[in-house]
Amino acid sequence: MMWPSQNARRMWATVATFAAFLGGFLAYLNVEPLAVLFQGQHLQNLFRDVFPPRLAVLWERSGLWWSVVETLAMAFAGTTLGLAFALPAGLAGAANTTPHGSLRAAVRFLLSLERALSSFFILMVLLIAFGLGPFAATITLALGTLGGFGKLFAESLERVESAPAEALAALGASRSQQICFAVLPQAAPALVTGSLYAFDINLRAAIALGIFGAGGLGAELLLAYNTLRYHDVLALALVSLVLVTAVERVSDFLRQRI
Amino acid sequence: MVPYSARRQLVGRAIGLGLWLSLFLAAAALCDLSPEILRQGLGKAPHFAREFLPPLWATAEEMVEPLLSTLALASAASLLGMLLAFPVGLAAAANIVPTWLRLLVRILLGAERALPEILQLLFFVVALGLGPFSGMCALAFSSIGMLGKLVGDAIEEADDKVLESLKATGASFWQVIRYGLLPQVLPSLAANALFRFDVNVRSSVVLGAIGAGGIGAEIARSMGMLQYNRATMAVLGSLILIYAAETVSGQLRRRLLEHGR
């Protein structure tokens, strides 16, 4: 139990260090936050140009609802594609289901490599290769899902209790039967939860990638932004918010049912 | 009646799969996913390999400054995020603040987490103009969103008995927080902040491309000027940065766990 004064000194020292670092970073970036904050006109700009949201854009632009559908389609297709490969990758990458130990190591390595690559760069490359549009975004999402959830799936499979699979082995079941009847049923809730989570993430990402040029709601946002229609931007942002939240609620509901 | 029928199960699975597949095909059609486009793109692969590789090693030195800039941005955002997450988390905890405030804060945090970072950046750029400052603010804002929720949850799960006994000794509100809550919440906050730092480094690269500067801007600029192998060099640099950041934060997190502080 330390004396309060010593503890307090330590705490202030830490805070001071943090503040020093923060100041250093900001200075490096040539940023003068204090000046900016005190000017305050920036906040005024924001409120004047952005509020209130021009909800009229929702019925004026007929293509808007279509772009929402497009965004959902990108997220769904990307997630499905990614999961279709993530599941076998998970099976190959889990110690209790992989046909060969070195396969497990190879798959894990490839997956971590894939995760390290920023999806932003993958998107850039794909946009150049396949042109602007949802194709590049969908593939980017699929690859991202594969990297992230391949690992998650492998870990969920490994975390399963080994006793039932062992019992099946003892009564003569083959390896594939052990996986099918003991490992997979136990891992199923985790896999389904993971898949729903993947869809949530990919929906957000689909909007973001749209801003980069892939189409859908993001593209509408970018268009409004570039044409300085900031009230529309806010309205569309609210649409995004509603969309993401609605999907989140639905996934939560589905998760309970599993 | 036998409570098992392989046929029924099979039909159920077939229907489910059929539904999924049709939804997927519909979505794929919407996304222009087609084998022709894939073949076209893949056909360009050797051309790409030549354009993008090898990375332009000569420009390695030029990459250092943007990398440092990105690092500074991510670090500043993470620090700010961590510092401000604690008060925000306090305001989001049921055992500290009145319900209306908690609800308001939680809704705001939820809204923040629902929106993609890039979208948030757009708003900051409207207010503050292009440049690293708006990038840093956007990142700090989303860091507070994530960390604030975690801190709020941690405070709600904190040991009430410790707080009660402190209050019983006559400690003031802020003293209870400093000596009762802070020690309980700080270790997990620090660990989460380090994790957030990893995420922020990646995000800084991406935000850089839309105007926040740093290595992301470098990548976008090189791509825009069609200097693809320069872009590859920049990407390589960003990969090294991300890897280094992950390693350092991993080490720090392990030390935190060992010390138990």
Added chain:
Amino acid sequence: MLVVDALTKTVPGGRRVLDGVSFSVGAGEFVGILGSSGAGKSLTLRAISGLTELDSGEVRFACEDGTMCCVTRARGKALRAARRQMGVIFQGLHLVKRMTVIENVMMGRLGFIHPLRSWLYGFTDAEAREALEALDQVSMKPLAGRITGSLSGGEMQRVAIARAIFQRPRLYLADEPIAALDPRNAEAILNLLQPLSRHNPVVSTFHQPELTRRFCTRVVGIREGRVVYDGSPELSRSELAGIYGIQEAQAV
């Protein structure tokens, strides 16, 4: 029918957890393996099933064609063929809790079903009906459609037995089948196992010697990896002491 021959296993650190364990089991026997915790009872059973690697020793089992084949050295198809003739009744943890009772029972014959048919189709109606009969034998038929995880310990143990019955093996291996049960349930389970043993031998490990006296036809005592007793289930004080170590026998 089953010959266990000089099983030996050492763990890192040098301790011999199995030290020349040998015994044999013939038709109609209900063999109870006794010993204190860590003596090597469960390990012996796992070795018979081939779930544990051995340093030396053999397990020979009467195969489908009548000859004695070696289980320890079998691999692949041969191992599968040997194992499907051994029913396993381990404690309830060995059931898949998310699946229904009847599905767990039907998994007993996976050793006889071609893998492709089992995962593409599932189990036939005939198999389902037979599984219900097995459940009836253990008085669990009304619960056939329930999720296994919702059952009590005693009920899960019965399901495990039903799975073994459904399998129609030539030998039953049971590991602490009554350890987690109260005395009434324990007796009920043993009352189920005893009639089974008249057709196909049962080899089971136990903690407590009282019940083995009433139900088993033979007792094998294991202490520190070695067989120290092999004979009648009527054990004298000194024989019990030999199996468990003197102080423990006094507690009995």
